[in-house]
Amino acid sequence: xxxxxxxxAINEGLRATLSKNPKSLLMGEDIGKxxxxxxxxxxxxxxxxxxxxxxxxxxESGIIGTAIGLALRGYKPVCEIQFDGFVFPGFNQITTQLAxxxxxxxxxxxxxxxxxxxxxxxxxxxxxxxxxxEALFAHTAGLRIVSxxxxxxxxxxIQQSVESKDPVIFFEPKRRYWLKGEVDTQExxxxxxxxxxxxxxxxxDATIVAYGPLVPVALAAANAAEEDGHSLEVIDLRSISPIxxxxxxxxxxxxGRLIIAHxxxxxxxxxxxxxxxxxxxxxxxxxxxVLRVGGFHMPYPVAKVEEDYLPDIDRILEALDRSLAY
Amino acid sequence: xxxxxxxxPGLEGMQADRQIVGDEPSxxxxxxxxxxxxxxxxxxxxxxxxRLEPEQLRGFYADMAKIRRFxxxxxxxxxxxxxxxxxxxxxxxxxxxxxxRATQPQDYIFPTYREHGVALTRNVxxxxxxxxxxxxxxxxxxxxxxxxxxxxxxxxxxxxxAVGYAMGxxxxxxxxxDQGGSKDAGKAAVVAYFGDGASSEGDVHESMVFAxxxxxxxxxxxQNNHYAISxxxxxxTRVPLANRAKGYGFPGIRVDGNDVIAVHAVTEWALEHARxxxxxxxxxxxxxxxxxxxxxxxxxxxxxxxxxxxxxxxxPLERLETYLRAEGLADDDFFAxxxxxxxxxxxxxxxxxxxxxxxxxxxxxxxxxxEAHPLVAExxxxxxxxxxxxxxxxxxxxx
Numbered sequence: 001x002x003x004x005x006x007x008x009a010i011n012e013g014l015r016a017t018l019s020k021n022p023k024s025l026l027m028g029e030d031i032g033k034x035x036x037x038x039x040x041x042x043x044x045x046x047x048x049x050x051x052x053x054x055x056x057x058x059x060e061s062g063i064i065g066t067a068i069g070l071a072l073r074g075y076k077p078v079c080e081i082q083f084d085g086f087v088f089p090g091f092n093q094i095t096t097q098l099a100x101x102x103x104x105x106x107x108x109x110x111x112x113x114x115x116x117x118x119x120x121x122x123x124x125x126x127x128x129x130x131x132x133x134e135a136l137f138a139h140t141a142g143l144r145i146v147s148x149x150x151x152x153x154x155x156x157x158i159q160q161s162v163e164s165k166d167p168v169i170f171f172e173p174k175r176r177y178w179l180k181g182e183v184d185t186q187e188x189x190x191x192x193x194x195x196x197x198x199x200x201x202x203x204x205d206a207t208i209v210a211y212g213p214l215v216p217v218a219l220a221a222a223n224a225a226e227e228d229g230h231s232l233e234v235i236d237l238r239s240i241s242p243i244x245x246x247x248x249x250x251x252x253x254x255x256g257r258l259i260i261a262h263x264x265x266x267x268x269x270x271x272x273x274x275x276x277x278x279x280x281x282x283x284x285x286x287x288x289x290v291l292r293v294g295g296f297h298m299p300y301p302v303a304k305v306e307e308d309y310l311p312d313i314d315r316i317l318e319a320l321d322r323s324l325a326y
Numbered sequence: 327x328x329x330x331x332x333x334x335p336g337l338e339g340m341q342a343d344r345q346i347v348g349d350e351p352s353x354x355x356x357x358x359x360x361x362x363x364x365x366x367x368x369x370x371x372x373x374x375x376x377r378l379e380p381e382q383l384r385g386f387y388a389d390m391a392k393i394r395r396f397x398x399x400x401x402x403x404x405x406x407x408x409x410x411x412x413x414x415x416x417x418x419x420x421x422x423x424x425x426x427r428a429t430q431p432q433d434y435i436f437p438t439y440r441e442h443g444v445a446l447t448r449n450v451x452x453x454x455x456x457x458x459x460x461x462x463x464x465x466x467x468x469x470x471x472x473x474x475x476x477x478x479x480x481x482x483x484x485x486x487x488a489v490g491y492a493m494g495x496x497x498x499x500x501x502x503x504d505q506g507g508s509k510d511a512g513k514a515a516v517v518a519y520f521g522d523g524a525s526s527e528g529d530v531h532e533s534m535v536f537a538x539x540x541x542x543x544x545x546x547x548x549q550n551n552h553y554a555i556s557x558x559x560x561x562x563t564r565v566p567l568a569n570r571a572k573g574y575g576f577p578g579i580r581v582d583g584n585d586v587i588a589v590h591a592v593t594e595w596a597l598e599h600a601r602x603x604x605x606x607x608x609x610x611x612x613x614x615x616x617x618x619x620x621x622x623x624x625x626x627x628x629x630x631x632x633x634x635x636x637x638x639x640x641x642p643l644e645r646l647e648t649y650l651r652a653e654g655l656a657d658d659d660f661f662a663x664x665x666x667x668x669x670x671x672x673x674x675x676x677x678x679x680x681x682x683x684x685x686x687x688x689x690x691x692x693x694x695x696x697e698a699h700p701l702v703a704e705x706x707x708x709x710x711x712x713x714x715x716x717x718x719x720x721x722x723x724x725x
Contacts, residue, residue: 025497051497057539062486062532069490072475075497077490089528096480097487104464105476107693141694141702165696195700242701 001184007177009151010040010116012185013158014078018048021076024162025052027063028080028116037082038118038177060090064115068098071111076162084119085128091136098167099142114161118174119147120213120263121310124303131300132264137169138241138273145240146194147171149215151181153191153238160194171240173213197244199251203233206257206323209248209274211237214261214311221316230320240270248274249281256287257323261311266294288326291319355566355612356592357582361640363648365587374591380655386427386586387646387656388664390419393443394643395668396452397617399675400442400459404621408679409459413440417584417616420642421549423447424589425517425611428597431473432514434491436484439477440549441519448474452671453678462685481520482527485546488518489533492542492600515543515600517593523554525570526562534606538574541605545596546571548608549583551615556628571608583613584642614640 004012017024026041032055035042045053056063060081067077081087087094094115101111121130137143144166148154154172161168190198200215201222210218215236222232233251237243252258258278260271271292278290293311301309358375359365365375397414404412415422422443429435429447437444442455449472457466458477465476478484495514502511524530525548537544548567552559563570571578577599581592589611596607614637618625625634650656691706 022501051500057532057535059532059535061529062489062536065483065486065529065532066490066493066536069487069492070494071490072487073491073494073498075494092480093483093486093529097478097483100464102696103690103693105469105693106463106465107696108465108468108470109476110696112696144695242699245700 001182003180003182004151004155005178005180006148006151006154006173007038007040009155009181009183010158010172011042011044012183013155014041014044015047016155016185017078017159017162018044018052021162023074024076024078025054025070026078026080027054027056027067029056029058029063029082031055031080036080038174040116040118040172040177041080060086060088061093064090064093064098064113067113067115068093068101068111071113072101072109076112076114078114078116078158078162081115081117083129084117084131084133087115087117087133090115094137094143094167094169095140099140101142102166103142110165111167112162112165113167114158114164114170115168116158116170116172118177119171120173120175121300121306122175122213124306126303127300130303130306132171132262132295134169134171134240134262135264135269138270142167143241144168144195145171146238147173147212147240148238149173149176149210149212149236150179152183152189153236155183155185156188156191157194157238164194171212176213176216179216195239195242195244197238197247198236199233199247200236201232201234203231203255205231205255206259206320207233207235207248207251207255208259208261208316208320209235209237209271210261211240211270213263217311217313218261218316221313221320224313224317225320230324232320243270243274243277245274245277245281248278252278252282253285256285257320258286258290259293259316259319259323260290261293261316263295263310265297266292267297269294288323291323293319355580355582356588357585358588358591359585359645359649361584361645363645363652365649368588368591371588371591371595374594375587378587378590382427383587383646383650384656384660386420386423386590387643387650388667389423389427389443389446390586390643390646391664392668392671393419393423393446395672396442396446396675399672400456401617401621403456403676403679404459409456409621410461411459412621413459413619414615414617414621415440415442417614417637417642418549418551418611419443420586420589420646421583421611421613424586425547425593425609428590428593429517430514430597433597434473434475434488434495434514434516435519436475436488436491436516437477437519438481438484438521438524439479440521441477444519445474448472450474453675456675456679457682460679460682462682481524482529482533485518485520485524485533486529486536488516488544489537489540489542489606492516492537492544492606493540495543496540513601515545515597517545517547517597519547519549521548521554522550522552522559522562522567523557525567534570534574534576534608537606538576541603543600543603544606545593545600546606546608547593548610549613550610551583551613553615553619553625553629555619555623556625558629566610568608568610574606574608576606576608578608578610580610580612583611584640584645586642586646
């Protein structure tokens with residue numbers, strides 16, 4: 001079984017998609033010869049040509065809007081938005097057009113566009129390069145939103161996203177691009193269902209839900225907690241819309257405590273949605289209020305202080321202490 | 327694979343752009359049939375006009391009369407409370423019928439929301455246009471049946487869809503040729519309709535950049551009807567909109583939008599240009615929205631009656647009628663038949679609209695996603711259970 005980075009796994013997933021599906025194509029800024037600013041599309045233009053790996057003008061609304069048109073013509077465009085903070089010029093096309101096309105045509109039109117967005121902080125970058133805007137999209141019906149946390153998932157989830165008949169926003173945890181892992185390129189195994197959450201670690205005292213870049217942090221926090229005698233269950237959500245509430249509910253019924261961690265600000269975020277649903281589904285099983293560990297209600301801070309902004313092991317353990325002490 | 331295709335330095339087709347001379351904004355425009363109903367000449371486009379058979383010319387008139395009558399009926403239906411809103415097109419018949427009739431079945435059209443005349447030329451059942459305005463659908467027809475996309479209400483968003491669709495046509499053509507098809511296999515073009523107001527939207531700019539870079543087979547058809555609701559086109563642009571094409575590196579043509587013959591000629595030329603792989607064209611059809619923006623608008627607040635009157639003198643139907651009669655191409659019987667057909671259409675529109683049944687909210691759960699979605703399923707299940715709690719209440723009330 002080959003070992004590769006998340007970036008390479010997405011690259012291989014895209015290569016497999018382009019080989020398999022002649023209607024699939026990649027579009028984005030600098031994705032051709034350069035291979036994208038993170039080299040996720042490295043080498044693909046050489047292999048598939050510039051009609052299928054398209055260097056676009058520098059215009060995000062243009063990328064998404066023309067991708068919609070290509071999809072209406074029967075193509076499967078995979079768009080790369082260079083950085084999270086640059087998706088907003090395309091926000092109108094995504095929310096008013098892409099998300100609604102299938103519904104407003106009574107199912108006569110499909111627009112299976114995939115939008116890849118490197119997201120999240122922790123790379124010491126400049127303004128607009130470290131954001132986590134997933135909740136803004138999750139609030140929009142018609143979109144599917146996923147985020148892999150490891151190479152194997154990345155390899156399969158990107159292919160499944162392209163195969164989906166619905167538009168998918170594929171959030172790539174950019175600070176984990178170089179995280180290596182084994183990838184079974186023959187069988188997806190547990191990754192067979194794009195929208196299924198995975199229990200990565202069994203535990204009995206509390207459940208930690210995370211996705212994308214914070215999954216390794218949650219696992220590390222669970223290891224640290226174990227040294228203190230606390231058994232944490234860790235769930236990798238994988239899919240942000242829809243959310244696999246069944247897996248989370250089942251876990252919380254067992255542990256009685258839930259902590260949700262994401263880099264995005266907690267207010268109006270995915271964690272709040274999970275907290276509300278779980279309080280409906282497992283209220284009598286809860287030993288403590290559901291807690292969130294996330295970003296503050298502020299513009300993403302400057303690089304020199306981002307470590308104090310981003311949820312880390314200690315922030316998760318602090319929430320765990322509060323939950324256990326309740 | 328070569329490098330990204332760029333427009334040739336000579337900008338082929340620019341001979342049709344001679345209405346734009348030098349750096350000075352020009353108001354010169356292509357006109358063949360003047361307001362007096364007399365046919366003039368144009369070095370490029372007269373050849374296209376000469377191809378028109380009398381039957382086609384009569385057809386133009388019949389279409390324009392039909393869509394105007396349709397517009398009146400829809401307006402009446404709105405005034406009577408049967409439609410929530412109506413978006414009248416009166417005054418723009420020539421721009422829409424002339425351009426729509428220049429398209430071929432394999433072409434694909436992306437309208438804004440006032441293109442009822444274009445819909446007619448694409449054989450869309452006009453009754454279906456009213457469904458959206460009665461509040462029973464956000465679509466109304468199957469776009470793939472006549473290659474006529476749904477109306478788009480977020481201005482200019484569809485111009486990008488049009489360019490993307492045209493990029494798809496390019497790839498399909500290449501694939502067809504790679505598989506041994508003829509040079510003409512799969513030739514088609516896309517028309518993106520928008521207005522002077524929408525021309526200020528960033529998506530129009532981006533769509534023109536993309537279309538130009540990839541030489542996409544798309545015709546940008548801008549109906550400059552002089553107003554974006556109340557704001558005059560002078561606030562959107564200080565130069566004729568057609569001039570903007572030059573900045574993107576493709577031909578731009580300003581045409582008298584009330585001259586159906588010229589509009590048809592110019593659009594045919596542009597579509598041929600696009601289908602032949604020469605890239606996009608911008609057409610600015612210079613016209614006037616004689617009525618209100620919508621039935622919720624009040625033009626008396628922002629323009630003078632005299633201005634409206636001066637445009638009524640340039641009426642697209644009257645000038646064609648004058649021409650057809652003068653040339654002996656149509657007689658009283660023809661015009662009487664056109665009127666009768668219009669009344670029949672109006673009665674059909676009225677009948678079908680009044681028969682339209684409101685859908686159930688349940689239908690709104692159906693196509694949020696193309697594939698099964700647990701949240702939608704859960705909410706629908708809840709709604710069914712909730713609704714079941716009211717069963718019997720209606721009977722009780724009725725009793």
